[in-house]
Amino acid sequence: MGDALTVLGSRLGLAWDPANHQAYLVRHGNHPGLPLQLHAGIDLGDRILTLPLAGEERSFEFMDQEITATTMSLSGIDPTTGIHVKLTARIPFRPRDNFFSTVPVVYLDLEVKRLPSSFRWTAQYDEIVEGKLFLGFSGKGFDFHIHEPTGHIEATYNSVILRPFEEDDHRQAIRSNEETIACKDRIAILSGEWDGACVTAPFSLHKGNEGTTLSLAWCVWDQPLLNVLGKRSPFKYTQSFKNIEQVVDWSIQHANAVKENSSKVDHILSNHTLGDTTSKLLAQTLHAWLMNTWWVVRDNGQDWFTVWEGNCYFHSTVDVEYTQGPFYLAFWPELLELELNEWPFFGKDGQRVLGESGEGTLFLSHDMGVFGDSTKQYYHHEMEVEESTNYILLAYTHWRRTGRDATIKQHAQFIRQLMDFIVRCDTTGNGIPDKGCANTVDDASPAIQYGSEQVYLGVKSLAAIQAGIHILQHVGELELQAYDHFTQAALATIEEQGWLDDHYAVTLSRTMDGTVDPWTGEPQTGELLGWDAYHVYTPNGLSLLDMVGHQTGLRNDRLRRDMATATDKTLGRYGCRHTSYIDMQDKSIFIPGLASHSRKVGWISMNMLRDIAAAYRGLDLLHLAENYWSWQTTTNSQQIALFFETFYGNSLSFYPRGVAVFGYLDAAAGFVYDAVVGTKSFAPVRGSLQVPILLFADWEQGTVPMVMSSLDDGQITYRVET
Incomplete structure (x- = not known):
C-alpha cells in the first residue's frame, strides 16, 4: 500500500505507491510530491529484480511491507534463490525534541540476505548465489551526479510551491500561481560505491547468510519559502544548520543514533494490547500528519x-x-x-x-x-x-x-x-x-x-x-x-x-x-x-x-x-x-x-x-479500528492516499486528522490528568490491557509508564508500572 515518510516541518520526505510502481520526493508542492523512480533491487546476471517503485521493471515474486512511527519498508523474496531484499526509509523523529525531529534528512537502507531454507514449495539450490545489490534514483527533471569535492551524490531538480491569488472569489476552487524553486540536494553515501547510475555492492551468499547493506542519507537545506503574515520565514532547522554541508555532516555522524532512536520510539508506540491494527493506524496517521507539517521561525524569533x-x-x-x-x-x-x-x-x-x-x-x-x-x-x-x-x-x-x-x-x-x-x-x-x-x-x-x-x-x-x-x-x-x-x-x-x-x-x-x-x-x-x-x-x-x-x-x-x-x-x-x-x-x-x-x-x-x-x-468501541484500517488498505492498495478521511463519498485524502487515534491509548486506560491541580487517575475500559502513557514517556531513554489491567472476580483492576 502507499505510504510516505516526511521530516517534521522541514518539507522533505519520500513517498511510494507500489501498486503503480512509483515513488515520489515530498517537497513543497502538492501531494504526493515529485514523481521519482526509486531503483532498489538485485542484479543476478541473468535476471534483474526490483522493488515496485520504478516503472515496469521486473519485481520480486513475493512482496511484504512494514510500517512504524519512524520507518516504512518494502521487501521482496526471489523463491528460486531464496534472496530476500528489504528497503527501509527512516527519519530522525523523537517526540518533543524540536532539534532532532526537524533535521532535514531521510535515510534509506537496502539490505540483502538469503533464506536458510526453501520458500513455500520452490526448491532452492545449495550453490552460492552471487549478484549485485543496487540502490539509486532517476526521473524526469532530475539529475543525479557525484559532487566531486565530497564524493556524495548531488540531486538537482526544480520544485514548485503554490501561491494563492489574494483577490480570488473563493466560491470557486482556489486558483494558484506556481513558484519554481531550483533545488540542489545532497545524498550522502554511507555505504556502497557509485557506479554512475546507482550505489552498488556485490554479494555472495550461502543459505542463511546475511549480505551487505547499502545506505544513503538524502539531505536538503532551503531558503525561506513559507509566507507568514506577509514575510517569508526560514525553516526551523536553519537555526542549527547554516548550509547543506552541515546537514550532510550531521547525517553521517548520527546515522547509528537515528537508528537507535527508531527502536526506542517505535517500541513505545507499539507496546500495547489494542492490536496490530491500532499500531498500524498510529504509524500511518503519524506519517500523514508529518507530510502536512511546516515549521519556520519569524524574524521576531x-x-x-x-x-x-x-x-x-x-x-x-x-x-x-x-x-x-x-x-x-x-x-x-x-x-x-x-x-x-x-x-x-x-x-x-x-x-x-x-x-x-x-x-x-x-x-x-x-x-x-x-x-x-x-x-x-x-x-x-x-x-x-x-x-x-x-x-x-x-x-x-x-x-x-x-x-x-x-x-x-x-x-x-x-x-x-x-x-x-x-x-x-x-x-x-x-x-x-x-x-x-x-x-x-x-x-x-x-x-x-x-x-x-x-x-x-x-x-x-x-x-x-x-x-x-x-x-x-x-x-x-x-x-x-x-x-x-x-x-x-x-x-x-x-x-x-x-x-x-x-x-x-x-x-x-x-x-x-x-x-x-x-x-x-x-x-x-x-x-x-x-x-x-x-x-x-x-x-x-x-x-x-x-x-x-x-x-x-x-x-x-x-x-x-x-x-x-x-x-x-x-x-x-x-x-x-x-x-x-x-x-x-x-x-x-x-x-x-x-x-x-x-x-x-x-x-x-x-x-x-x-x-x-x-x-x-x-x-468499548475501540475494536472499530479494524473498520477504519480496512478503508486505509482498500484505498492505498490502489493509489497512494495516506490517511483517507472520508468513505462512501468525498475525497479527503493525505489528511492529518487521523492522529486522533493517539487518544485511544489514554482512553483505553481511562487516563485523566489535570496538571493544574495535580490529579491523575485511571479507569481501564478492558481487563488484560496494557497501554503506555505517552505524556510521561522519556523518548530519549526509550522508557514509558505502562498501565496494566486485569479482570479479578469480575472487576477490572489495574497497576501502573514505571
Whole structure:
C-alpha cells in the first residue's frame, strides 16, 4: 500500500505507491510530491529484480511491507534463490525534541540476505548465489551526479510551491500561481560505491547468510519559502544548520543514533494490547500528519508551526487541529501551544455575523492560509461558533494537561471576546446558538452541516463557555455571571429538548427557516429533514475534556446510550457515517478541492473522537479500528492516499486528522490528568490491557509508564508500572 515518510516541518520526505510502481520526493508542492523512480533491487546476471517503485521493471515474486512511527519498508523474496531484499526509509523523529525531529534528512537502507531454507514449495539450490545489490534514483527533471569535492551524490531538480491569488472569489476552487524553486540536494553515501547510475555492492551468499547493506542519507537545506503574515520565514532547522554541508555532516555522524532512536520510539508506540491494527493506524496517521507539517521561525524569533489540511492545503484549520487534539494532548502538547499563539492573529469582528449585537466580540477564522502562504483565511465560508469553541477547548485542555498558563494569560481577552460571541449567537436565551452555525461537516445534509440550534454545537458551546469561565477565573477576570447563566440554560435545553428517548437529536429546530446555505449564500426555508436522526457528533466536544477530567454536567448514562444507539444505526463497513438520515436531495454546490455532497458519507477521525469519549464512559468501541484500517488498505492498495478521511463519498485524502487515534491509548486506560491541580487517575475500559502513557514517556531513554489491567472476580483492576 502507499505510504510516505516526511521530516517534521522541514518539507522533505519520500513517498511510494507500489501498486503503480512509483515513488515520489515530498517537497513543497502538492501531494504526493515529485514523481521519482526509486531503483532498489538485485542484479543476478541473468535476471534483474526490483522493488515496485520504478516503472515496469521486473519485481520480486513475493512482496511484504512494514510500517512504524519512524520507518516504512518494502521487501521482496526471489523463491528460486531464496534472496530476500528489504528497503527501509527512516527519519530522525523523537517526540518533543524540536532539534532532532526537524533535521532535514531521510535515510534509506537496502539490505540483502538469503533464506536458510526453501520458500513455500520452490526448491532452492545449495550453490552460492552471487549478484549485485543496487540502490539509486532517476526521473524526469532530475539529475543525479557525484559532487566531486565530497564524493556524495548531488540531486538537482526544480520544485514548485503554490501561491494563492489574494483577490480570488473563493466560491470557486482556489486558483494558484506556481513558484519554481531550483533545488540542489545532497545524498550522502554511507555505504556502497557509485557506479554512475546507482550505489552498488556485490554479494555472495550461502543459505542463511546475511549480505551487505547499502545506505544513503538524502539531505536538503532551503531558503525561506513559507509566507507568514506577509514575510517569508526560514525553516526551523536553519537555526542549527547554516548550509547543506552541515546537514550532510550531521547525517553521517548520527546515522547509528537515528537508528537507535527508531527502536526506542517505535517500541513505545507499539507496546500495547489494542492490536496490530491500532499500531498500524498510529504509524500511518503519524506519517500523514508529518507530510502536512511546516515549521519556520519569524524574524521576531516566534516559532510558526502549521499543518496543511491534506489535499485541501489549508494551514492549521481550527476544526481539523481540534480533532487532532488528543494527539497533541497525549503526545506533543508544545506544538499545540504554538498554534494557540498563532490563531488569534486571524480573529474577526463579530458584527460581521451579529450586527450591532456583536460589537466587541470576535470569532475565529477557519484556517490561517493555503498552499505556501500563511496570511489569512482562504476557505469559502466561516464556521463561526464551531471554530470559536474549538479554540477555547484546545486552550483550556492544553493548560490543564501541561500546567502551563502563559497562553491563556496572553490571550485571555481574545478568549473572552470569543465567549461573548458564542453567547450572543444564542438569540433565544435557551443556551443553544442559532446564528453562525455552519460547521466543518461540509459534505453532509443541511441538518448536520448548517442547521440552526444544533445539539453538536450546543454541547460544544456549553463545554467551551464552562472552560472559558475557568480560564477567566484563573487570570482574575470578573463579571462572569452571564456565562454561568448561558451554561445553565444550555445544559437544561440539551437534556430537556434535545433528548429523544434513546439519542440526542441533530437539531432542536425542525425547519430551515432563518438558515443560509453557506456555499451559495441563499436563504433556506421549509422542513429540516433529518433533524431527529441518530448521529455521531454529540460527544465531539467532550473527548478532549475527558482527558483532563472536566465534566460538563450532561448525563453520562444518556451519552453512553446515545453513542451506543447511534453507532448501531450508522455503522457501515468502514465506520459510522455522519447520521442515520440518508439525504436524497442533492442541492449542494460541488467545488473541486473544497467540498462535495454525499448521501451516506462518514469521516473516520470523527468516529475516533466518538470512540475516545465512549471509552471514558465505559463503552468499548475501540475494536472499530479494524473498520477504519480496512478503508486505509482498500484505498492505498490502489493509489497512494495516506490517511483517507472520508468513505462512501468525498475525497479527503493525505489528511492529518487521523492522529486522533493517539487518544485511544489514554482512553483505553481511562487516563485523566489535570496538571493544574495535580490529579491523575485511571479507569481501564478492558481487563488484560496494557497501554503506555505517552505524556510521561522519556523518548530519549526509550522508557514509558505502562498501565496494566486485569479482570479479578469480575472487576477490572489495574497497576501502573514505571
